[in-house]
Structure formats: structure tokens, C-alpha cells
Amino acid sequence: MLNYSISFENPLNQIVKILLEVPVNGNEPLEFKLSNWRPGRYQIQNFSKRIKKIEAFDEENKSLTVKKVNKSTWVVTPQGCEKVIVAYEYHAAAMDAGNSWLDDEQLYLNFINCMLYVDPYIESSCSIKLDLPEDYTIACGLEQNDHHHLWSPSFYRLVDSPLFASPNLRRIQFENSQVQFNIWIQGELDVTDEQLIEDFDAYTSKQIEVMGPFPCKAYHYLYQILPYKHYHGVEHWNSTVITLGPSEYIAKREGYLDLLGVSSHELFHTWNVIRLRPKEMMPYDFEGENYHHTGYVTEGVTTYYGDLFLARSGVFSLNEYLAELNKLLKRHYENEGRHNLSVANSSYDLWLDGYEKGVPGRKVSIYNEGALAALILDLTIRLKWENRKSLDDVMRQLWQTHGVDESGYTAEDYQKAAESVYEEPLGEYFGSILYGTTPYENYLSPLFKSFGLSFELKDSERPEERHFGFRLLNNSISDIASDSPANAGLMTKDQIISVNGLKPENADFEAEDLRLTVNRYGRTLEIDLAKTAQSHFSIYQVSQSEPNILQRGWLESCIK
Numbered sequence: 116m117l118n119y120s121i122s123f124e125n126p127l128n129q130i131v132k133i134l135l136e137v138p139v140n141g142n143e144p145l146e147f148k149l150s151n152w153r154p155g156r157y158q159i160q161n162f163s164k165r166i167k168k169i170e171a172f173d174e175e176n177k178s179l180t181v182k183k184v185n186k187s188t189w190v191v192t193p194q195g196c197e198k199v200i201v202a203y204e205y206h207a208a209a210m211d212a213g214n215s216w217l218d219d220e221q222l223y224l225n226f227i228n229c230m231l232y233v234d235p236y237i238e239s240s241c242s243i244k245l246d247l248p249e250d251y252t253i254a255c256g257l258e259q260n261d262h263h264h265l266w267s268p269s270f271y272r273l274v275d276s277p278l279f280a281s282p283n284l285r286r287i288q289f290e291n292s293q294v295q296f297n298i299w300i301q302g303e304l305d306v307t308d309e310q311l312i313e314d315f316d317a318y319t320s321k322q323i324e325v326m327g328p329f330p331c332k333a334y335h336y337l338y339q340i341l342p343y344k345h346y347h348g349v350e351h352w353n354s355t356v357i358t359l360g361p362s363e364y365i366a367k368r369e370g371y372l373d374l375l376g377v378s379s380h381e382l383f384h385t386w387n388v389i390r391l392r393p394k395e396m397m398p399y400d401f402e403g404e405n406y407h408h409t410g411y412v413t414e415g416v417t418t419y420y421g422d423l424f425l426a427r428s429g430v431f432s433l434n435e436y437l438a439e440l441n442k443l444l445k446r447h448y449e450n451e452g453r454h455n456l457s458v459a460n461s462s463y464d465l466w467l468d469g470y471e472k473g474v475p476g477r478k479v480s481i482y483n484e485g486a487l488a489a490l491i492l493d494l495t496i497r498l499k500w501e502n503r504k505s506l507d508d509v510m511r512q513l514w515q516t517h518g519v520d521e522s523g524y525t526a527e528d529y530q531k532a533a534e535s536v537y538e539e540p541l542g543e544y545f546g547s548i549l550y551g552t553t554p555y556e557n558y559l560s561p562l563f564k565s566f567g568l569s570f571e572l573k574d575s576e577r578p579e580e581r582h583f584g585f586r587l588l589n590n591s592i593s594d595i596a597s598d599s600p601a602n603a604g605l606m607t608k609d610q611i612i613s614v615n616g617l618k619p620e621n622a623d624f625e626a627e628d629l630r631l632t633v634n635r636y637g638r639t640l641e642i643d644l645a646k647t648a649q650s651h652f653s654i655y656q657v658s659q660s661e662p663n664i665l666q667r668g669w670l671e672s673c674i675k
Contacts, residue, residue: 302340350384380421391518410462415485429672451476502668
């Protein structure tokens with residue numbers, strides 16, 4: 116067993132003190148490692164940069180030499196002792212759904228950030244003792260043996276079980292399908308218990324109806340409601356951390372829809388990703404990249420279903436669901452990366468720059484493009500089988516063959532499941548949509564028409580985007596259309612000083628010609644642009660046309 120002890124002295128310096136006690140078998144050196152990334156975000160994050168101090172002792176408190184051998188590995192030689200105790204300090208000062216935070220109100224830990232491990236003991240059970248103020252309540256998916264004492268069956272489960280500890284946690288409970296669901300809230304959330312239970316229970320029922328029995332006996336939503344704008348969620352074995360804000364925004368319907376959307380998304384991850392996982396991540400390798408092409412399943416399918424379950428359960432209205440779908444479409448058509456890199460190859464490149472904007476027009480988002488790709492596959496199957504079959508059947512089959520036993524799936528397994536349900540080859544879809552850059556509208560236009568929806572190309576409402584092909588953010592050029600007048604004269608990050616002699620906020624961008632005075636990295640330049648007949652930054656949007664049987668079968672309860 117690995118024994119961890121966690122404490123802090125002054126929460127204002129955000130230093131968490133951690134002791135790890137490891138039994139010794141012989142005199143072979145022990146390698147203590149810290150993960151370089153965390154499941155749920157496929158990016159090297161180098162958590163070891165937050166370790167301030169590390170030292171080691173034997174059971175008699177005699178110092179042992181600690182030698183760092185790479186960026187996240189420390190070697191300790193036992194020298195005849197029966198156990199090694201490593202003591203270190205971790206700076207918990209990053210507030211989002213995947214990091215750790217300490218202040219005068221709470222201790223919030225994602226154990227993957229800060230818990231050292233030793234390879235031979237990675238499957239061993241773990242004891243975690245927390246030295247906390249007496250009035251602190253713990254919210255965590257791990258078993259709580261007694262007050263402030265947790266137990267995990269393995270290191271893998273430990274680092275998949277984040278923790279909140281605070282005297283101010285609000286707890287809401289409900290039961291669905293003999294599973295206890297716990298909603299833990301740190302911060303102020305102006306939504307009633309009754310409203311949360313009603314909506315969460317509805318979409319939970321729909322997810323269980325589609326996927327089968329819920330894979331946990333209990334589940335924990337851990338919410339950080341922040342006083343500033345924020346949106347992030349991370350899935351775990353039997354819990355999720357969701358960081359949102361500000362609270363006054365969430366109290367409005369628009370903000371509450373965000374809360375519902377991310378919550379439904381993360382709950383579906385309990386099946387898809389946590390247990391039904393790409394074979395390349397079975398098990399997780401915490402030291403380096405876990406490359407995979409199937410982000411269109413892990414995050415794309417989950418993003419699609421997160422909102423769809425809310426519509427099918429009646430939590431979202433039809434207009435609310437279509438508004439979320441239009442957000443996906445807007446992001447898709449505003450990103451010229453759709454012409455250059457497939458969603459499958461963008462998944463592989465997550466480890467390179469997947470969570471950054473990166474080179475303009477180089478790549479796409481596995482969340483956004485993957486969700487639209489899932490929509491295309493779902494509607495394709497539904498159209499052929501008149502809603503008697505759907506993507507539901509594909510995911511259930513994949514779950515039964517590769518999720519229940521946690522064996523992991525390949526890209527070929529996903530295609531095999533889809534073709535088994537469709538009962539025809541789907542090589543064209545996989546080759547052109549998932550592994551190619553075929554325009555999505557080639558598929559979406561006829562599909563939406565069949566499902567009673569209008570799908571129309573709409574010009575940008577901004578004249579500088581529509582006529583000249585540049586987008587402004589705080590008077591700075593943030594994006595340029597590749598086939599536009601702006602592409603011949605402007606650079607991204609050019610700062611607009613004036614337009615035809617006027618300040619940008621007073622300019623007439625409907626003019627036939629523009630003379631822009633710009634600051635380009637310290638140089639002042641005059642750029643002339645002429646309006647063309649071609650429209651730039653146009654996007655497709657979907658709207659209700661004529662409800663039909665196919666649409667009702669697809670969207671269920673949100674169709675009145």
C-alpha cells in the first residue's frame with residue numbers, strides 16, 4: 116500500500132505539503148515519478164514545475180539522498196531501510212477543472228497534478244490522510260474510511276478522483292436507477308435544488324436509457340462557481356469537476372444552459388472515455404504522449420450527445436438545441452483549418468498544439484468538428500432506417516464490446532460498429548469526413564432537409580468581415596479570410612489606427628474603398644483595400660422548417 120499524508124500550514128501561500136510512504140523490498144533504487152499530463156487533456160503540462168521542495172527519509176527519520184534524473188523523476192536509494200518517506204511541497208495555485216487550488220476557503224486537489232508514484236506500486240491500494248480543519252467537509256469519489264481519511268484501490272483510481280475540502284460546500288442529492296447522484300457546490304449558485312434535480316434527473320434518465328445501466332454506484336458533480344467568467348469541465352471515474360462563472364451569468368437562462376450542457380457532456384464521459392477508451396490509452400502512460408486519432412469519438416461524440424440528451428429529455432427546447440448546434444456550425448465555418456487538416460489528424464496533433472489557436476487555418480477542433488461528424492453519422496443512419504437505428508446503436512455496441520471489459524477500441528473497431536449498424540460500407544464517410552477535408556455541407560444540406568430543417572448560408576453581419584475579409588478584436592486584426600482583399604495587405608495583429616481618416620469605432624466599413632492606417636509591430640503603414648462582390652466569413656446556419664416524423668424521432672421530447 117502507498118500511504119499519503121496531506122497538510123498545509125498557511126493556505127495563503129498555497130503550498131500543500133505531501134508525504135508519501137513506500138515499503139521497501141531490497142536495496143534497489145526507487146524511482147518516484149510525477150505525471151507529465153492528465154487524462155482529459157491530451158497535452159504535456161509538466162506538473163513537476165510546481166514542486167518547490169523534495170527530500171527523503173527512512174523510518175527512523177534519517178535523510179536519504181534524492182537525485183533528480185529527468186524533469187519528473189527522482190531516484191532514492193533505500194540503504195537498508197524498510198520504508199522510504201518522500202516529503203515535498205506542491206504549489207496549488209491554478210484554478211480550472213484540471214488543476215489544484217488552496218486558499219483560505221478551501222483545498223481543491225486533482226491528485227494527478229501532485230501525487231508521486233512508483234511504477235511497481237501503481238496497482239497497489241492507497242491510503243490518503245488529510246490534516247484539515249475539523250469543520251471541513253470532503254467531496255470526493257473515493258471511499259472515505261473515517262473523518263478526513265480516504266482509500267483508493269489503486270493509483271490509477273486515486274488520480275481519477277479529484278477532491279474538494281471546504282466548510283462551505285452545498286450538497287444536493289438525488290437517486291436515479293438506484294444510483295446516488297451528488298451535486299457539490301463551492302461558491303454561490305442562484306439555482307434551486309429542485310430545479311437542478313429536475314433537469315439533471317431528466318437527462319440522466321435519457322443517458323441510461325440509451326447506454327444501459329450506469330457504471331457507478333454513486334456519482335459526484337464537483338462545481339467551482341467562480342466570481343469571474345470561466346467555463347471548463349473534466350471527466351473522472353465516478354465524478355467530474357466543473358468550473359463556471361460568474362454566478363450572476365449562470366442565474367440567467369443562457370448561463371444555466373451552459374451549466375446543463377457541460378454537466379450532460381461530462382456525465383456521458385462516464386461511459387465514453389473513462390471506460391470506453393481508445394486502445395492507445397489502455398492503460399494510461401503518465402510519462403509521455405498517448406497518441407490517438409479517435410478524438411472524434413472521445414470528445415466529438417460526447418460533445419454531440421451532451422446537448423442532444425438535453426433536447427431528447429425535454430430539458431432544452433427545440434430553439435435552444437438549434438442555437439447550440441448553430442454555435443458548432445459557426446465555429447466550423449469560421450475556421451479555415453477545415454480545408455487543411457482532418458479531425459482525425461487534428462486529434463493526433465492534440466499533443467502538439469491542440470488546445471491553442473496555433474497557426475491560422477492549420478487544424479480543427481476534435482470537440483467541434485467531431486460533434487458535427489457524429490451528427491452526420493447519426494442522421495445518415497436514422498435516415499436509412501427511419502429512426503429504427505441510430506448512433507445510439509453504434510455507441511451501445513462499442514460499449515458492450517470494448518467498454519464493459521475496458522479492453523479499449525481502435526479506429527477500425529469504431530468503423531466496424533458503425534457499418535454493422537448501418538448494414539452497408541461507410542468507407543466514404545470515414546474517408547471524407549473523419550480522415551479527409553470534404554466540406555460538411557455536402558452531407559448536412561440533404562440530411563437537414565430530410566429532417567425538416569432549413570440549412571442556409573448566411574453572410575457575416577459585420578461589413579469589414581463581409582466586404583473586405585478581416586475580423587477585428589479590440590481594433591486589432593484577429594483573423595483574415597484567405598481569398599479576401601485583406602489577405603493581400605493586412606497581417607494578423609495589425610493594430611488599426613484609423614479608417615479613411617476616422618477612428619475605427621466611427622468608421623464606415625460599408626464604403627467601396629478603405630484606406631487603413633495600421634501599426635504593424637511599431638511601423639505605421641497605409642493599406643488600401645477595395646470592396647469586392649464576393650462575401651467573406653459566411654457561415655451555414657440551421658433553423659426549423661417543417662417538423663416531420665424523422666425530426667420527431669431524432670429530437671424526441673423537445674419537439675412539441
